[in-house]
Amino acid sequence: MKNLIIFIFFISCKVCATPQIPDKLIYKGKEYEWNSFSPGHKYLEDKKIPKPKDAIETSANYGLYILTYTIENDSLFLTDVEILIEKNDQLGNRSVFKGFFPTQSKIFMNFYSNIQTFPYGKEFYTTKNNWTDMYFENYLLFEFKNGHVEKNFDLTHRDLLKLKKKLFSKFKKTPEYQEAIIYQAENLDSFNEFRPKKYKMDEYLHLIILRLVKTLNI
Secondary structure (H helix, E strand, O other): OHHHHHHHHHOOOOOOOOOOOOEOOOOEEEEEEEEEHHHHHHHHHHHHOOOOOOOOOOOOOOOOOOEEEEOOOOEEEEEEEEEEEEEEEEEEEOOHHHHHHOOOOHHHHHHHOOEEEEEEEEEEEEEEEEEEEEEEEEEEEEEEEEEEEEEEEEHHHHHHHHHHHHHHHHHHOOOHHHHHHHHHHHOOOOOHHHHHOOOOOHHHHHHHHHHHHHHOOO
C-alpha cells in the first residue's frame, strides 16, 4: 500500500507535443496501450544493440522501438520489438525481435518494479470551473515487483476515485506529503499573484495536490 501511495503522487509523465505511438500489453488475450514508462526500452539500451539501418524515427516514436509485453502466469515478458519502416512510400511496421534475440521467444522483465495502469473503454470529458478532466470508463492497475505481478485491480473510474481518496488520506500522514507541499511551493511562479485570495498558502497547496490526484491519467 505504501508503494501505491507514493505512486499516486510521484509518477513520472513524459509530455510530448506529438502523440506517441504506444507500446502494447497483451493481457488475457486483450490488447491495451502502454503509454507511460516502458521498461523494455532501457533493457534494449543497456544491451547496446545496433540500430537497424531501415528503422525510421519520427516525432511520434522518439523511443525508436514499439514494444509488446505479455503477462503470463503473473509475470511480465517482452514478446515483440517493432520498428517503423518505409514501405511503398508509406510507413509500416517490421518486427526485429528475432534478429535481436534469435534463441528466445520472450524476455522476462525481472528487473522491473513499478505500478502501471492501463485505461480502457470509453473516454469521457467533464468541464467544471474552466477545468476539463478526461477519464476512461475502466482501468487495469498492476503492481510489479521484479517482473512479477504482486497486486492487480480492474476498476471502474468511480472505484479508482474511491481508491485515490483512500490513498490520499493515508498519504497525508506520511513524510512524503510534506515533501510534496514543499516541492509545489518551490515550483509555483508568482504564487501570491495567482493564488485565490480566499485561500491561505497551505490550503492552496493542499488543493493543488488534491487536483493532481483527481487528474492523473492513471
